[in-house]
Amino acid sequence: MSNPTPTRRSFLKKASLAAAAVPVSGSVVQLAGAVHQGGEKLKLGVVGFGGRGTGAVINALRAHPENVLYAAGDAFADRIELGLYEAKENTKGVVRDEQFDVPAERRFVGLDALDHVLASGIDAVILASPPAFRPEQIEKAVGKGLHVFAEKPVATDVAGLRRVQAACKMAREKGLTVVSGLVYRYHAGRRALVQRLQEGAVGDVLAIQGDYVTGELWSFPKAHEWTEMQWQLRNWLYHTWLSGDLIAEQHIHTLDMMAWIKGDTYPIAATSLGGRQKRTGEQFGNVFDHFATVYEWEDGTRGFAYCRQQDGCAKSVNEFVMGTEGRANVFLHTITGKNPWRHEGKVPDAYQVEMDEMFAAIRSGKRIDNGDYMCNSTMMALMGRMAGYTGQRITREQAWNSAEVLVPDKVRFEDTPPKGVVAIPGITKFA
Numbered sequence: 484m485s486n487p488t489p490t491r492r493s494f495l496k497k498a499s500l501a502a503a504a505v506p507v508s509g510s511v512v513q514l515a516g517a518v519h520q521g522g523e524k525l526k527l528g529v530v531g532f533g534g535r536g537t538g539a540v541i542n543a544l545r546a547h548p549e550n551v552l553y554a555a556g557d558a559f560a561d562r563i564e565l566g567l568y569e570a571k572e573n574t575k576g577v578v579r580d581e582q583f584d585v586p587a588e589r590r591f592v593g594l595d596a597l598d599h600v601l602a603s604g605i606d607a608v609i610l611a612s613p614p615a616f617r618p619e620q621i622e623k624a625v626g627k628g629l630h631v632f633a634e635k636p637v638a639t640d641v642a643g644l645r646r647v648q649a650a651c652k653m654a655r656e657k658g659l660t661v662v663s664g665l666v667y668r669y670h671a672g673r674r675a676l677v678q679r680l681q682e683g684a685v686g687d688v689l690a691i692q693g694d695y696v697t698g699e700l701w702s703f704p705k706a707h708e709w710t711e712m713q714w715q716l717r718n719w720l721y722h723t724w725l726s727g728d729l730i731a732e733q734h735i736h737t738l739d740m741m742a743w744i745k746g747d748t749y750p751i752a753a754t755s756l757g758g759r760q761k762r763t764g765e766q767f768g769n770v771f772d773h774f775a776t777v778y779e780w781e782d783g784t785r786g787f788a789y790c791r792q793q794d795g796c797a798k799s800v801n802e803f804v805m806g807t808e809g810r811a812n813v814f815l816h817t818i819t820g821k822n823p824w825r826h827e828g829k830v831p832d833a834y835q836v837e838m839d840e841m842f843a844a845i846r847s848g849k850r851i852d853n854g855d856y857m858c859n860s861t862m863m864a865l866m867g868r869m870a871g872y873t874g875q876r877i878t879r880e881q882a883w884n885s886a887e888v889l890v891p892d893k894v895r896f897e898d899t900p901p902k903g904v905v906a907i908p909g910i911t912k913f914a
């Protein structure tokens with residue numbers, strides 16, 4: 484394990500400190516006169532080298548020829564090897580071989596992989612394990628002065644979310660970039676549409692329907708050599724303490740979109756009808772397979788948010804905005820009514836754009852700060868889950884005061900996982 488060269492280290496530090504000196508108002512901070520030439524090597528680590536971790540690594544290495552994967556961590560060895568294989572296969576001819584500088588001694592396996600990756604001499608880290616671990620990961624990464632890419636959601640309980648908020652504040656003070664995996668925000672068509680909506684293209688927004696209505700996802704059967712904890716970690720989607728349930732793990736994209744359209748204002752209350760009808764077996768842990776949630780904004784706007792993971796049913800992943808002077812179809816990037824409009828521009832891959840912008844920011848001395856919306860949209864999802872599980876109308880204030888702690892302080896393979904009970908609306912109490 485080699486230490487970063489003083490030149491490279493000082494370039495990154497200078498960029499960070501310069502950014503810290505500027506007050507943070509928007510999500511991207513432009514530094515007055517502090518632009519650095521960013522052609523130097525930048526070392527990346529990944530924690531959670533599954534499907535998304537692999538995709539994010541590919542995008543990060545494509546973002547700049549001097550971005551180098553320097554350390555990789557995962558709970559399981561096979562995921563690291565598969566992730567590396569996939570990343571190399573999918574970047575042939577585009578990414579240089581030298582950008583994969585991750586020999587065996589910098590491939591860290593186990594639940595303490597995080598600490599080893601963070602201590603390996605990297606400059607930025609991709610956090611793409613199950614969401615339950617994100618608070619500790621963001622906290623420690625920022626503590627070490629690293630730039631962070633954090634997949635969504637950033638917590639599965641409010642206790643964790645508060646830790647992420649505090650870490651984002653620290654990142655601001657240290658001038659570190661924090662990019663969220665809420666990828667719709669990096670989509671050119673959606674950006675253009677939201678700008679128009681915020682300029683009043685459909686008049687006042689009265690209601691938004693947001694769908695993440697889709698099919699079922701993967702699961703791994705129990706293997707003899709796995710402990711119960713290992714089995715749950717392999718099947719993290721189905722355990723609320725690990726994933727946050729589908730409303731947080733997947734539907735958060737829709738909820739974040741709604742809040743973005745509403746100018747980054749967040750609902751004051753939620754009511755939700757949810758349950759599980761098809762995914763009732765032991766392999767599906769304790770999560771629901773559908774939620775239908777009504778969000779209320781202070782100005783009277785209503786958000787009707789539907790998510791479902793059931794095969795054999797109609798599918799829809801889109802948002803529909805209804806205003807006093809028109810409507811918008813977000814997926815199609817169209818507006819009809821008084822000010823008709825269609826996005827005609829190019830729409831590059833948003834996963835690539837988020838990494839291009841992240842590393843351009845780090846290398847130029849600007850910083851990107853997605854901390855506020857990644858926390859607030861996570862809260863919007865948790866509030867909807869609380870409403871769905873309890874069958875009660877849950878206010879934002881109540882939700883922020885939730886004392887429920889789902890994630891243990893320390894998670895080890897030999898531990899018994901937290902007991903996941905399937906919630907029953909009307910019986911399950913708000914905690």
Ligand SMILES: NC(=O)c1ccc[n+]([C@@H]2O[C@H](COP(=O)([O-])OP(=O)(O)OC[C@H]3O[C@@H](n4cnc5c(N)ncnc54)[C@H](O)[C@@H]3O)[C@@H](O)[C@H]2O)c1
Binds near residue numbers: 530532594597733
């Ligand atoms: N932004 C998007 O569009 C998008 C798409 C898919 C997934 N995601 C998010 O990315 C994250 C990962 O999802 P995925 O689909 O890649 O799942 P995955 O199961 O393919 O990958 C998760 C990886 O994390 C590993 N892991 C589990 N516990 C760990 C720990 N404590 N430390 C280190 N590694 C650990 C697993 O072994 C696995 O390899 C989730 O937060 C998910 O919501 C985002």
